[in-house]
Amino acid sequence: MSEAKISVQHASFVRDGFTVLDDISIEFPDAATTLILGPSGSGKTTLLKIAAGLFPPDRGKVSYNGIDITATSGANERELRRKLGFAFQDGALWQNMTIFQNLALPLQYHYPRMPADEIRSRIDRLVGAFPIRRHMTLRPAALSAGERKIVSFLRALVLDPQVLLFDEPTSFVDHQAAQRIEALLAGYKRRGTTLIGISHNVELTAQLADYLLVIIAGGVRAFGPLREVASSSDREVQQVLTEVLSDAATFDGDILDLLNNAESD
Amino acid sequence: MSTPGSAQPRPGFIERAGAAVTSRVAIVFYALGFFIEILIETLRYVRRRPAGSRVLAMQILFTGVEALAVTAVLALGLGAIIIVQGTSLLPQFGQQQLLYVILITVITRELGPILTALIVASRSGTAITTEIGNMVINHEIEAYIASGINPIAYLVVPRFLGVIISMVVLNLYFNIFGLLGSWLISQLLQPIEFFQYFHGLFSALSVIDVFSSLVKSVVFGAIVSAVSTFHGFRVERSSTEVPQTAIRSIGQVFILLIIANALITLVYYL
Numbered sequence A: 001m002s003e004a005k006i007s008v009q010h011a012s013f014v015r016d017g018f019t020v021l022d023d024i025s026i027e028f029p030d031a032a033t034t035l036i037l038g039p040s041g042s043g044k045t046t047l048l049k050i051a052a053g054l055f056p057p058d059r060g061k062v063s064y065n066g067i068d069i070t071a072t073s074g075a076n077e078r079e080l081r082r083k084l085g086f087a088f089q090d091g092a093l094w095q096n097m098t099i100f101q102n103l104a105l106p107l108q109y110h111y112p113r114m115p116a117d118e119i120r121s122r123i124d125r126l127v128g129a130f131p132i133r134r135h136m137t138l139r140p141a142a143l144s145a146g147e148r149k150i151v152s153f154l155r156a157l158v159l160d161p162q163v164l165l166f167d168e169p170t171s172f173v174d175h176q177a178a179q180r181i182e183a184l185l186a187g188y189k190r191r192g193t194t195l196i197g198i199s200h201n202v203e204l205t206a207q208l209a210d211y212l213l214v215i216i217a218g219g220v221r222a223f224g225p226l227r228e229v230a231s232s233s234d235r236e237v238q239q240v241l242t243e244v245l246s247d248a249a250t251f252d253g254d255i256l257d258l259l260n261n262a263e264s265d
Numbered sequence B: 001m002s003t004p005g006s007a008q009p010r011p012g013f014i015e016r017a018g019a020a021v022t023s024r025v026a027i028v029f030y031a032l033g034f035f036i037e038i039l040i041e042t043l044r045y046v047r048r049r050p051a052g053s054r055v056l057a058m059q060i061l062f063t064g065v066e067a068l069a070v071t072a073v074l075a076l077g078l079g080a081i082i083i084v085q086g087t088s089l090l091p092q093f094g095q096q097q098l099l100y101v102i103l104i105t106v107i108t109r110e111l112g113p114i115l116t117a118l119i120v121a122s123r124s125g126t127a128i129t130t131e132i133g134n135m136v137i138n139h140e141i142e143a144y145i146a147s148g149i150n151p152i153a154y155l156v157v158p159r160f161l162g163v164i165i166s167m168v169v170l171n172l173y174f175n176i177f178g179l180l181g182s183w184l185i186s187q188l189l190q191p192i193e194f195f196q197y198f199h200g201l202f203s204a205l206s207v208i209d210v211f212s213s214l215v216k217s218v219v220f221g222a223i224v225s226a227v228s229t230f231h232g233f234r235v236e237r238s239s240t241e242v243p244q245t246a247i248r249s250i251g252q253v254f255i256l257l258i259i260a261n262a263l264i265t266l267v268y269y270l
Helices: A044-051 A074-083 A098-109 A116-127 A131-135 A145-157 A175-191 A203-210 A227-231 A236-245 A248-251 A257-265 B015-049 B055-064 B066-095 B096-137 B141-145 B151-189 B194-204 B207-234 B239-270
Strands: A002-016 A018-029 A033-037 A059-064 A084-087 A163-165 A194-198 A211-216 A219-225
Touching: A002 A044, A002 A194, A002 A248, A018 A044, A018 A059, A018 A194, A018 A211, A018 A219, A033 A044, A033 A084, A033 A203, A033 A236, A044 A194, A074 A084, A074 A175, A084 A145, A084 B141, A098 A116, A098 A145, A098 A203, A116 A145, A131 A145, A145 A163, A145 A175, A145 B141, A163 A175, A163 B096, A175 A203, A211 A227, A211 A236, A219 A227, A219 A236, A227 A236, A236 B239, B015 B151, B015 B207, B055 B066, B055 B096, B066 B096, B066 B151, B096 B141, B096 B151, B096 B207, B096 B239, B141 B151, B151 B207, B207 B239
Parallel strands: A033 A194, A033 A211, A084 A163, A163 A194
Antiparallel strands: A002 A018, A002 A059, A211 A219
16 A cells, blocks of 8 residues: 555544544555445545545544644645645535636635736636536526536646545536546546545446445445455445445446446446 | 444533533633634735735625715714704703714714614624625535635635724714714704814814724724624534524624723723
8 A cells, every 4th residue: 555645543523412433544545546435424524524624523633744634724734725625515616706716716815926817727728628618607506516516626626636535526417527527537546646535426436446445334344445345245345335336236246346347338 | 432423422410511611611712712813814914915805895895885875874863963952952051062072972982983883783794694604504614625715814804804994984984974964954953154163073073082983993893893704603504503693693793892882982081
């Protein structure tokens, strides 16, 4: 396993008296793709947000290249944040801004002296073939859920991060857009970007995942290389993989067959 | 250690009471920390070329410019009331020369700043709490953090500065309209020549009066913006929390404004 960039150490998270995550320790491998799988309510999104430093854990710590994410501030925090992109499950777009402003603001904030022309050309390059390029002057409320998700995904990439964290990037997105997102992610993977995400998309899992992390009821149940976890003899892990990668229900073969089929498509 | 995903056992009465007290104390310290963070980020804001200048301009437009009409009407009305009551009551005690002192005391030093603050708190304070509360619900604040944009620097500081600037300007407008309104009404009751009237007013006006009014505007603006943004960030998950939080926020703003007004007035008379 390569050196870990993001490391979660003994993280616990309690909300409204419920233990969402309990003493989770995980080292996300550098320059590799780790997908987090688990049933609904198992704490996947919370773990992802803790790994991104968006939620401080109640106990434990999260570090990026040895630096405690939640303890940084000022210029160090800005520097750290430029390296971490996060695409939200629900888009989380800034409602009072246009789509262009949503994509431009991170650049304007981090590079206040960047000329407006350069900001525009960077955004044009990023948006590229996505049909969203026709809606740059609209506000998020005028977009469909899928389009909002694409914008959120592009916003996470606008600062060219070293680590990209994403939460269900292809759900609520039409097939064509999902394929574009998969291709974009594959491109970042080839460039050596560390990808950490949640996805129920079997094709995405088969094509991108180097490692699988299975969490059940707030605890790590399995973590390791894709093939190793997919061939686990743990019945609960197999059940999660089969249920979460929902298309699996239509296949007679085991999860490895499913992933092989998806990869060869 | 608790089972993951399960509920914690229900604590006893003493434990709950202790937790409630600890929580209150923690909120006070959290609020102090929040205010100090605003001050630090405000100093940084004025030093660098800020991306939040659009937010600042919008805040001044909403808080200052759009509140001009209601401020002008209130000030004109107040000035009219003082002149009507003053010209009818003061001569009965042979104290009509005190009219200018009363106008300055009431409009410039006391009611001008506090009424302006109440207008701003009612309009902009609740709007700020509601807007930020909804941003929390929609995960927009998380998106700012994820993009490396400090929400205090980008969202709070422009509102903090915008409300303070608007409050100072509105207070100035309140004074102009209040004193002008009182002169207009005086033309109906007991016409006073324009220059004589304003000469009388400026004779009654001291530097301390102007300074006191200015200090109040700045302090009141800081209270309205800091408390409103603080409560906005305290919304956690549900949209039903937003109006409840806005109500709590405006209540606290009113109490703090009255306390601050009393303290500054007290210092003035020391």
